[in-house]
Amino acid sequence: MDLENTKAQMRKGVLEYCILSVLSGNSCYASDIIRKLKEAEVIVVEGTLYPLLTRLKNSGLLSYRWEESQQGPPRKYYELTPEGKEYLAGLDRSWDELVESVNLIRSK
C-alpha cells in the first residue's frame, strides 16, 4: 500500500464536495476557488479543478456568467444552481454522517 496514493484517493473523493462548499456562500471565479482549496491543502495543482468545474456545470449543479476584469481576459464566475444547492445539502448531511461514523469507530 502506498500512503500517498491513499491520501490522494481520499482527497479525490471529497473534492467535488469541497468545490460545491466553496461556492455555497457566494459566486467565485476559478482562481478564488483554487486559492481556497489550496489553502485547505485539498489540491496541489490547479489543473485538477478545471475538468471538475466543467463536469459539475454540465451535470447542472453549477452555472457561470462572464464578468469583465481589469487585468486580462473576462472571467467565468461560477455559482450554484438550485439543483446544486440541493445536492450540496445532501452531501452536507452524508458528510456529517460519515464524520460521525469515523469518529465513532476511532473513539473505540
Next chain:
Amino acid sequence: MDKTIKINLGGSLFQIEEEAYRTLRDYLQDMDRVFRNVPGGNETIEDIESRIAEIFLSQKGTAGIISKENVEAMIQVIGRPEDFDHEGGGEKAYSHSPGPRKLFRNPDDQVIGGVCGGIGAYAETDPVWFRLLFIVFTLTFGIGFFVYLALWIALPSADTPARKREMYGSGSNRFRSQADGGSPRYQTTSRIGNVFNEVFRALAKVIFIIVRIILIILGTALVITGFMALLTFIIVFVFGYPGAFSTNIDGIDLSYIPDFLHYVVTPAAVPWIKVLITMVVCIPFLAMIYGGVRMIFWFSVRDGYIWLTALVLWVMSLAALSIIMFSEGVGFAESEKTTSTEYFSTAPDTLFIVSGRKLSDLKAENEISVPDNQYRVLIDDDRKEVYIRSRLFINSSDDNSASVNITRRSAGRNRMDAIENAERLLYDLNISGKRLTLDEFCTVPPDSKWSFDEVHITVNVPQGTVVYMDRTVESLAFPWNHHDFVSDSKNRFWMMTDDGLNYIEP
C-alpha cells in the same frame, strides 16, 4: 535568445521565446490529447488556457517576453494532465491515431478568405509562404488572383469543430482552435513571417477599399441607369408620352409603338405582347437596380432563388415573345405588288397634279416614319384607321403618251395573300383632261392589319411637258427636301427635260 514567436492565448497576445514556445506547445498538446474526446473537454481546455494567460500576465518576464522559466513555473502551478487524473480523477486519457488531413479554408487564420491559412494548416507550414506565393503570382500574371478566387469558392470553410479537426489533422502541430468557432488562439508565426502577414493584411485592406469604391461607383451607375431606363420605358410604353426623354431612335418615335401594335398584330395577341415586352425590358432593369443597390451597400442575402426566378421568367418571356413575333412575322413572309396603268387620252402640255385626300385634313397624329425610305405610317385612333403615305415618281415617257402607273405593294403569308392584301388598299386617283387628282396616302381598310403596305404612283410624261404640283403633291415627289426646299408655300411649275424634272422660275 533571438527568435520570438507571437501567440494568442485566451484572447491575449504574448511574445514567447522559441524554446519556451515548444515546451508550451507540447504541454498544450498533452492537454488536448487528454481532453479532446471527453465531454466538455474543449471547454476545460479553454478554461485552462485562459488561466495560463492569466498566469503569464501576472508574471510577465523581461520586456514582456515569456521565457522557458515562465512556462515551467506555470506548468508547476497548473500541473500536468496526468497529475489531474491522479488528483481529481475521472477523466481517462485518450490516445489518438492521427486522422487523414483535409483541405479547408481556415477561418481562424484568415486574411482574405482563409485559403492560405487552410493550405498552411494542411501543409503544416506557415501560411505566410502561401500568401507570398499568391502575391507573386498575382503580380506576375494575375493567375494567383484567379486561383485564389477559385479556391475561395471551391473550398469549404472549416467552421465546425469536426472540420477543424480534419483540417489540422490529429496529434500534430497545435494549430487547433476553439471548438465553438471563436477567435484564433494559436498562430505560430515567426517574426519575419509576421511582417509578411502584416504586409499581406495591409495589401488586402487596400484592395478591399479599392474594390469597395469601384463597386459603389459601379453600383450607383447601375442604379441610376436602371432607374432612368425603367422610368423612360414606363413613360413611353405605358403612358405613350414622350415627355422630356428623347424617344427618337433612328427617327422612329418609339412612344407610338404601343398604339401601332393594334394595327400590326392580331388584336388578341396585343395584351400578351405588351406584357411580354414589359417583362423582357423591365426584368433586366430591375436586376440592374437591385444589383446596384447590393453593390453599394455590400450586404449579403440568400437571393440566389430570386435571381434564378428572374432569369427563368426573363428567358421564358423572351421565348414567348419570340414565338408570337415569329408567328406574326410569318404573316409578312412574302411581299407582292400589283400594278395598274391609266392613260391620258391626249398628252397635256401642262399637267396639273393636285391632291385629293390629304393627311392634314385628318386627325392622325400618331406617326412612325422611317426616314431613310421616306416611309411614313399614321394612325387615327378614333377611326381606327391606318394611313400610309404614298410616293410619287415623275418620269419622262419614251413615246409621246402620258400615263400613270399605280403600284400597290403588300406582304402576306404567301404570294396570293400578299396580292390580296395589296388589292385591298384603298387609294383614289382621278384623271380628267389635264388634271390628275391623287390621294396623299393609301388606307388600310378598318378591321384589317397593316402589312408593309405602300402605294407608288409613277407619272410618265413626254419631255417638254410642264408639270404643276400643289405643295402636298410636291412633298410626295420630293419627300427629302419637303422641309427645307419648299418653305415658301408656293405652288410651282416644273419642266420635264432629258435629265428629269427641272424647276422653272415663274
